[in-house]
Amino acid sequence: MGFGAxxxxxxxxxxxxxxxxxxxxxxxxxxRGLKLSWVRYVTDSRPFLVKTLQETLAAGDVVFSxxxxxxxxxxxxxxxxxxxxxxxxxxHPEAEAIIRGRFGDxxxxxxxxxxxxxxxxxxxxxxxxQIPGFSxxxxxxxxxxxxxxxxxxxWVLDTHYAHLFHAExxxxxxxxxxxxxxxxxxxxxxxxxxDYPDLTLFSLPAFAEGERRHSLELGVKGPVPRVTxxxxxxxxxxxxxxxxxxxKA
Numbered sequence: 001m002g003f004g005a006x007x008x009x010x011x012x013x014x015x016x017x018x019x020x021x022x023x024x025x026x027x028x029x030x031x032r033g034l035k036l037s038w039v040r041y042v043t044d045s046r047p048f049l050v051k052t053l054q055e056t057l058a059a060g061d062v063v064f065s066x067x068x069x070x071x072x073x074x075x076x077x078x079x080x081x082x083x084x085x086x087x088x089x090x091x092h093p094e095a096e097a098i099i100r101g102r103f104g105d106x107x108x109x110x111x112x113x114x115x116x117x118x119x120x121x122x123x124x125x126x127x128x129x130q131i132p133g134f135s136x137x138x139x140x141x142x143x144x145x146x147x148x149x150x151x152x153x154x155w156v157l158d159t160h161y162a163h164l165f166h167a168e169x170x171x172x173x174x175x176x177x178x179x180x181x182x183x184x185x186x187x188x189x190x191x192x193x194x195d196y197p198d199l200t201l202f203s204l205p206a207f208a209e210g211e212r213r214h215s216l217e218l219g220v221k222g223p224v225p226r227v228t229x230x231x232x233x234x235x236x237x238x239x240x241x242x243x244x245x246x247x248k249a
Contacts, residue, residue, distance in 0.1 A: 001062060002037030003029055006052060008067035008077060009144060010044045021066045024150050032157055033166030037061065044068060049080035057084055057137055062161065064153055067144030069133060071113035077141055078134075082118040085137065090119045095132050098123075102130045124152050173231050174202070174219025174248040177238060181205070182216060188237050189218075196230045198222055217248055 005025055011017040019041070026036050038061075042052050049068070056063050068077035082089045095115030100107050117134040124133035124140060126148050133142040133152055140156050142149040177185070182203055193201050199222035208214040220230045238245055 001060065003034060004037055004056060004059075004061045004063045005039040006056065006063060006065040007039065007041050008044060008049065008065065012041060013043055020146050021144075021149065024146065025064060025153065028150070028153055028157060032161075032164075033168065033170070034157070034161070034164060035170070044074055044076060046076040046080050046083075049076055050083045053081055053084035053139070057139065061138070063139045064156070065139060065141045066149055069114075069141050069143055071110055071116075078117055081136065081139065081141065085118055087118040087120065089116050091116050092121060092123060092132075092134070095123050095134070098130055098132060125155060127151050127155075169223045169225075170221070171224045171227050172219065172221035173227050174217050175231070175235060175238070175245040176248050177216045177218055177243050177245045179214055180216040180218075180243055181214075184241075185216070185218065188234065192220065192230055192234060195233075196220065196222075196226055199226055199230055219248065 005022065007019055007021050009017070012019050022036075022039055029036055040052060040056075042048060053065075065077060065081075068075045068080075078089065091112060092115050095117070096112060099111055099115050103111055114131050118136050121134040121136040124135055124142060126132050126143070128145075128148040128151070131143075133140065135141065135156070140153070142152045182189075182205055185203075189201055189203060192199075199220045201220050202217075204217040206212070206215045206217070218234060220227050220234075235245065
């Protein structure tokens with residue numbers, strides 16, 4: 001089981017707004033010893049959303065979907081989720097009670113539409129304005145507004161997936177090697193990759209710009225004991241070759 005994200009919105013794809021969900025989701029997962037496997041950015045198109053959800057539902061991952069669960073004409077996520085699952089839409093009784101309590105005498109059919117989900121869905125509490133999100137088939141649908149979405153994601157993780165927290169002996173470690181080019185260290189990378197097939201090696205160059213020096217972030221990720229051994233080999237070889245480096249936070 002992996003963790004994935006669907007981030008919905010034409011405004012993100014057009015550049016009118018910048019996505020903030022990806023970095024926050026990685027942070028929320030990382031705090032709990034979990035990691036993100038994939039992310040998809042998708043347009044506000046119902047047919048495209050249906051196709052996307054059919055694919056992600058078939059994969060069996062835990063998926064957080066951000067955006068498009070309102071009741072305006074440009075919101076298609078609730079309808080797309082129902083179509084992808086071949087289920088009817090229905091007003092959720094608990095969501096209806098929450099929305100009626102939230103709006104009182106100002107309740108109307110349009111506001112109640114925010115509690116219409118695929119039949120069989122469960123609600124996700126919204127601590128900001130009480131209008132719930134919903135979940136079904138390991139997919140968790142939350143609003144696009146960070147102030148609402150992020151605590152709702154945290155609630156889902158803490159309520160449904162606490163048994164997975166820090167269950168995997170996994171870590172990512174790296175050093176910043178100063179004035180180094182990838183071509184100078186390819187043989188070292190190849191050796192580490194061959195000697196530690198259970199680890200994932202990564203190399204991220206940063207070019208000199210302004211006061212920033214040229215550098216290379218070099219590291220590995222995987223089980224803690226093996227990462228420790230591999231990083232000890234890497235830093236020993238860097239020292240032998242005369243490179244200077246700093247630990248990467």
